[in-house]
Amino acid sequence: MNDFNPAAFSNAVADVAEQVAAVTASFATHHGRTASAFHWRDGLFVAAEETVEPDEQIELTLGSGETVQAELAGRDPSTGIALFRPIVAPHLPLLQKAGAVRPGNLVVAAGRDGDNELAVLGTVGEVGPAWRSLRGGAIDRRINLAVAAGGRFEGGPVTDLGGALVGMLVFGPRGRALVIPFETIERTVAVLLEKGHVSRGYLGAGLHLVRDGEVRGAMVMSLDDAGPAKSAGLALGDIVTAWNGEAVRGPRELIRRLGPDSAGTTVTLSVVRGGEARDVTITIGEKPLS
């Protein structure tokens, strides 16, 4: 490290930031705030689903200073991805896919607030295998960042120091900075382009967390007359305690299993009815995820 040149390093980071910020866009959310989006492929932009109100069109402010109207091409709350299609596709470069990252690797989180480019240097804090979001989405890798980026950065690109795309910045519970990885975006965008939405598994039951003695589970509080739960013989008051033999301690854990890939599958639910345990076989239905 004897030949480390801090000024050169600083400029190198700023160069990456400038190159990445060129593909970012800014849009207004609510309460006068903004969030970021970035050019994905073919003139399409991705943004963080949570920042996008489903109404109307949005106006993207691009790096060139131009604004362009864009329509929502689809959104997937399970992976946190929203897809926009500008009315007139701007010609922008696209970011190549980054290689694997390791804890300690430096990354740039970029974004835009109106005309201003935003960029911070951060560190990969944690890397892990695929995980499932609260809404049941399959996220291909866990990448947590240590990065001083606020809400304006949400939906912006996270790149390595070569300017290659690791993924999109989103904020998880308690404001933790997470990256939705490149391959998850790629997969989700393909589904959104094909169907306009992502499906979720559907039981057709209103659930509430209960404890019955030592048992914790999701109690059926209401039923859709035409839903899979009713067809499978679930009744009001039943407490669902397991999914294919794996404990489900409440609605949260049940909802996590009802991701897009659960639709159409046949599952055995363990149910406590009037204090007696029984198994119910159910074919999971399908609904657009919203």
Add this chain to the structure above:
Amino acid sequence: MLARNELGHRLAILIVLEDARRADRLAVSLSGSEDLIPMLAGELHADDAVDVAIVDEAAVGHVSLEGTPRVLLSSGPVEQRERFAAILPAGAEPALITAAARLAAAGYHIVAGAAARRQDISAPADGEREQDGTYPGQPPLHLSPREAEVLALLAEGAPNKVIARRLDISVHTAKFHVAAILTKLGAANRTDAIATAMRQGLVLV
């Protein structure tokens, strides 16, 4: 007059409260749920079938309630608690009363807090909140019937414009209802609101 076979799957809920205005308000709240048919004591005919009754102490001796599960709204200590399917505080939220009535109609016996026996559905002591802020026995949020309709459309992913059109209200009013729902659910945005509502049984999972 409604006979059981005309009710189909809907629950007939008889409300017998000394405070007639509270009974009226409760009936209005319950009528916000499509599967509930609230009936006030004065409207009841001899051959009406009742699935569950919501009563106060003054109505406990009501003769036509034999064999019907009863939810008691009580302001004081209750003797022979086992006579009631559920006992709730006098000022309980309509949504909680609704939930108790549904469970009572399904044959459950509900006991809250420290009085819970092992086989009962119980609320935990403080400090047992789940990570998502819900806990067993938590009184469900009270949404107005209109808010409940708006929430159902939100859960379908409907934008404000579509909500407005479907409910025949202005976009401004739709936005107002959405904002009220977000506030009640403590949600930062629509996505968060739907996720929270799903976990609390307000949206079908």
